[in-house]
Amino acid sequence: MSSSSTRLRRAGALCTDATWLGRADCHHCAVRKDVLFGELEDLELNAILEPIDQYCHPPHSVLYHVDEESSHLFTIRAGLVKLVSHRADGTLRIVRLLGRGDVVGLEAMLGGRYEHTAVALARSDVCRIPAAALRRLDARSPALHRRLLETWRSHLTRADESITELSTGSVRDRVRNLLIFLQRATQDRTGALALLNREDLAAMIGVRVESVSRVIAEAKRNGILRPLGGERYQLDRQALRAWQGQTPSV
């Protein structure tokens, strides 16, 4: 068998850069209540001296690289970002998927270097916040402070979930959990989920592309995944649970 995970995707031809959308206007931000500054007073917000910039990241563009000096955090206004860990043998593993309202680059709060590479999977609008500004706010605003702790907790909970649900059991077990996970992470008002490409799916559960492909293809044949066009699918939760009997357990 040997290793799982995925090799580095060749330097994509379409890896365009992020485009700057201008200074953020947090006071009038439409998603402010869903992200870090939700409960912050306007007064407190004004205490930020450093600029917060907005960017639009096309798919495959990089928010930051592993080992880069961590100077900024990012909040996701819309889109989807993967945190990729580079293993010693050159393979990759996706350790987290982050979406609207999530914070990327938390480690910048503590200085040092980024621990992963953050890559946009879908077009993503993000606000780039200087870590120094957040540190200052963190010290002054209990509301933000609590929000930050909750962000840490959220990352930790998801990491643990990734260990117990996405890295344990047979490929079919993992894909079953992955589909539920993706539905939560990418669903729109209709409840449809956006499937990632096979390489990313494989890197999320630590198996080979062909193995995921077989299982996903099976799910489609069984009507567990019904194509809605593009990469969007309707997930039949009931059929999903019944799929291949329970976990054989033991």
Next chain:
Amino acid sequence: MSSSSTRLRRAGALCTDATWLGRADCHHCAVRKDVLFGELEDLELNAILEPIDQYCHPPHSVLYHVDEESSHLFTIRAGLVKLVSHRADGTLRIVRLLGRGDVVGLEAMLGGRYEHTAVALARSDVCRIPAAALRRLDARSPALHRRLLETWRSHLTRADESITELSTGSVRDRVRNLLIFLQRATQDRTGALALLNREDLAAMIGVRVESVSRVIAEAKRNGILRPLGGERYQLDRQALRAWQGQTPSV
């Protein structure tokens, strides 16, 4: 194949309870600098109104159960504690190992319930800190605040490591990483590592007991692990790296 992980160990005959060692005297604590209150002023420490108690946990005793109201955090003065996640199918997975200087039950800072069950693996001396006290200190002492953030980061880093190094690749790959990991986690001044029982090893890397056993036995035959008596072993790092060529990669 089916699931990995390990079933619940029968209610151990020796699961004695923790014994109370009395109120902690943080001011004269020998390991204070290594744990949460390291850089705290004596004045700040005095601001704690609620009592901090010391306990000694024998092996297999439980610090707290999953879903229990999270009211306290624990700092480990000595010993080894596992964080166990209970999966829907009844199997268990160890998501983290914590030792001297580590904090257990971080989630209590945010209220709600514990997300894992914490079980002592070796005899462990811990201080039990009321979450309310820590929340108050967190708001007043920047030093403690930073220390807490670093604790969150440490947990997150280890969780990610668990995903990339202990849940990815062949069983031999994982055991190789696990041995390095255990050496860091349990080494004494001689550099020897303490091996866990096969069931716990299996639950750490998400495979079956027999699979770990085979690989560990192989490591012993190859001189990678040299028995020092009891559960202590000398790890030959060089032989470890050469073991079975590199990860076959791809």
Next chain:
DNA sequence: CGTCCGCTTGAATAGTGTCAAGGTGGGTGG
């Protein structure tokens, strides 16, 4: 219209899980 890239599928092989049987060491009770 042809090429390229990602997805699927097939066949052979290696790796794990499964089930069952021994071995070993420490502890208990006779």
Next chain:
DNA sequence: CCACCCACCTTGACACTATTCAAGCGGACG
């Protein structure tokens, strides 16, 4: 003090699953 017992570790044989390597397929795009 010794024999037995029990829990845990190891090993074997076999079934099943995942990986590997290779080929085919179809859509997107120039």
